[in-house]
């Protein structure tokens with residue numbers, strides 16, 4: 001088994017329970033696992049030695065919510081200045097033209113950007129399956145494997161199209177039977193439950209306004225029969241709340257409770273519009289919420305009650321959400337925006353820089369149900385990010401290493417990324433793929449997709465209207 005020693009780090013930010021830091025520290029790794037963390041490991045011999053002088057080491061961040069297909073529809077002018085429902089109905093028209101190969105191209109670019117900004121584990125929620133599409137989830141699983149990233153794909157779905165009172169066009173929906181069969185296939189083919197697993201599959205009907213009640217209930221039963229996690233969008237906007245009242249006669253969380261969608265194996269994306277009692281119920285159930293501040297601000301969705309949810313006992317992680325609403329896949333940027341947002345919304349002591357790094361590491365691990373990632377400790381996976389502090393944007397900011405990462409706004413700063421003991425970013429470049437080719441393929445897929453939507457609808461998606 002190969003071994004690695006990272007020595008003489010300026011600082012190791014462990015994010016263990018005591019949030020301890022080890023200035024001048026070293027980390028010894030065997031295979032995928034951290035075997036020692038300490039101030040003096042100079043006697044240790046290893047196959048690979050990385051001199052981390054001048055570099056801060058943090059645990060690899062964990063992205064709890066994403067839609068990698070949306071990398072191909074970032075910054076589409078026709079969708080730029082809309083709230084969630086209008087934004088979705090605009091982009092549904094583009095996503096329904098996804099072809100084989102597109103998701104691989106988008107996922108490679110999106111996951112590559114995440115790796116380069118310090119994220120080593122990503123969840124994805126892919127739900128936009130065009131009719132007749134086959135095995136699309138496999139494309140993003142393949143992309144993550146090629147990059148060397150730890151991945152939690154969730155098999156999303158939409159079964160309530162316009163003809164059944166839902167928001168999406170019928171062309172982007174599938175039958176319950178088809179969805180459940182492909183979800184079973186994805187779990188049986190790809191899910192690996194073991195410690196240090198690189199792929200865990202989840203079950204993720206899209207939202208209350210795009211999925212039938214029957215599918216919600218059956219998906220929960222299916223997920224629990226395999227022991228995999230459940231994920232969906234919830235309480236993102238007031239429009240969704242109004243939809244649930246009209247369609248089901250319930251508030252969104254109440255509806256989730258009525259379909260079996262609450263518990264420690266469930267995490268919701270966004271989780272904004274909860275009453276005090278709902279926050280208490282989520283906390284008591286130890287369910288998770290993935291907070292996506294950039295998307296919430298761009299779509300004017302509202303502000304997640306992160307401090308209240310944490311106090312109530314919920315698991316809270318951080319996510320970049322789809323790249324079409326965040327316009328990037330950048331966890332350092334997401335953390336900084338969250339830091340600013342909660343100070344703005346809840347007061348100057350609502351969150352610290354260290355709290356935001358906690359959400360991005362330990363919080364993310366918690367929402368994904370993992371105790372083997374999220375901190376630099378003996379027995380944890382060797383998922384590590386090294387950042388060189390000798391950068392113009394950090395000049396004058398060396399008084400606190402966590403604050404420097406979270407507050408200065410410099411995000412293209414990562415030097416080395418290690419996932420499961422393997423170097424996947426070196427000197428800021430992805431080591432296992434050709435970055436120029438990744439960019440070319442994503443741009444080609446994006447151009448074709450937007451053009452196809454324009455031809456089909458007669459609308460100008462790239463011109464200002």
Ligand SMILES: [Zn+2]
Pocket residue numbers: 065066067125233269321322
């Ligand atoms: Zn989302």
